[in-house]
Amino acid sequence: MKKILLILVLVVFSCKSAQTLPDPLEAGWEGEKVCEVLSEMKAQRILKCTFPPNVGHQKHYHKPHFGYTLAGSTFQITDLKGTRNVPVATGVNWSKTEISEHEVLNIGDSTAVFLIIEPK
Structure with a gap:
């Protein structure tokens, strides 16, 4: 019984991290918003996130x-895998099928802009 309770507590605390972090819209950088809502419907939300040089996105x-x-x-991306520098080309797309968390900083010399489409 104690072993099951311990496993349950560990699962709850390991899932708690993302729940206590802000989502991409709530998160900003040095008190300023970096994402805006382009569209919000019953089934999805579309965000546009803009990062000039030296602007990032707090952990979210x-x-x-x-x-x-x-x-x-x-x-510069910091996540559960560590910190690394990643060139992100225009026109690249990606998708995630599970909850993820990270912090990013634009270390390049141009403004980056992303669309994020989230099903609800």
Whole structure:
């Protein structure tokens, strides 16, 4: 019984991290918003997130989503895998099927713009 209770407590605390972080719209950088709602409907929300050079996105979580790069740059990304520099090209898309969390910083010399489409 004690073993089952311990496992349950560990599962709850491991899931708690994303729940206590802001979502992409709530998260900003140095008190300023970086994402805006382009469309919100019953089934989905579409965000446009803009990152000039030296602007990032505080640690936040994403629900499963689809993303598209309108304008690329180079980012420093910190997530559960560590910190790395990643060039992100214009026109790149990605999707996540599970909850994820990260913090990013535009270390490039151009403004990056992303669309994030989240099913509700």
